[in-house]
Amino acid sequence: MQYAGHHAHADTTVWRGDPAGAAWSVCWLREGALVALLTVARPRDLAQGRRLIAAGAPMDPDRVADPSVPLKTATL
Numbered sequence: 001m002q003y004a005g006h007h008a009h010a011d012t013t014v015w016r017g018d019p020a021g022a023a024w025s026v027c028w029l030r031e032g033a034l035v036a037l038l039t040v041a042r043p044r045d046l047a048q049g050r051r052l053i054a055a056g057a058p059m060d061p062d063r064v065a066d067p068s069v070p071l072k073t074a075t076l
Contacts, residue, residue, distance in 0.1 A: 002046050005036030005053045016045065017067040024067070025049075032058045032076070048072040 010028030017024030023041035027034055027049070033056050037049040048071040052059070063074035 001038065001040050002043075003036070003038045004046060004050045005034070007036035010035050012061060014061050014064045016042070016065060016071075025071075027059075027064050027071075029059055029061065029064075032061075034059050034064075042067075045071050 005028070007028035010030050012029040014027045014029065015024065016027060019026070025037055025039040025042045025045040028036040034049060034052045036053070037045060039046045039049070052071065052075070058076040060074050060076050063069045064071065066074075
């Protein structure tokens, strides 16, 4: 389990994958931008998410929710 960012002021929570499964992530957005994520057995989400948090890039919540879509390609 790994965490990046700060989710306290997020206005949207998006799950990637099934939290009952072995690998999943939860992403927090504020005004459409990724501000934090928690990953379980998804190191690629963590690496890409850290860069997206730093960039403040606007995200498509539907694509963020799809665990088959690389997080870095879920930007608008």
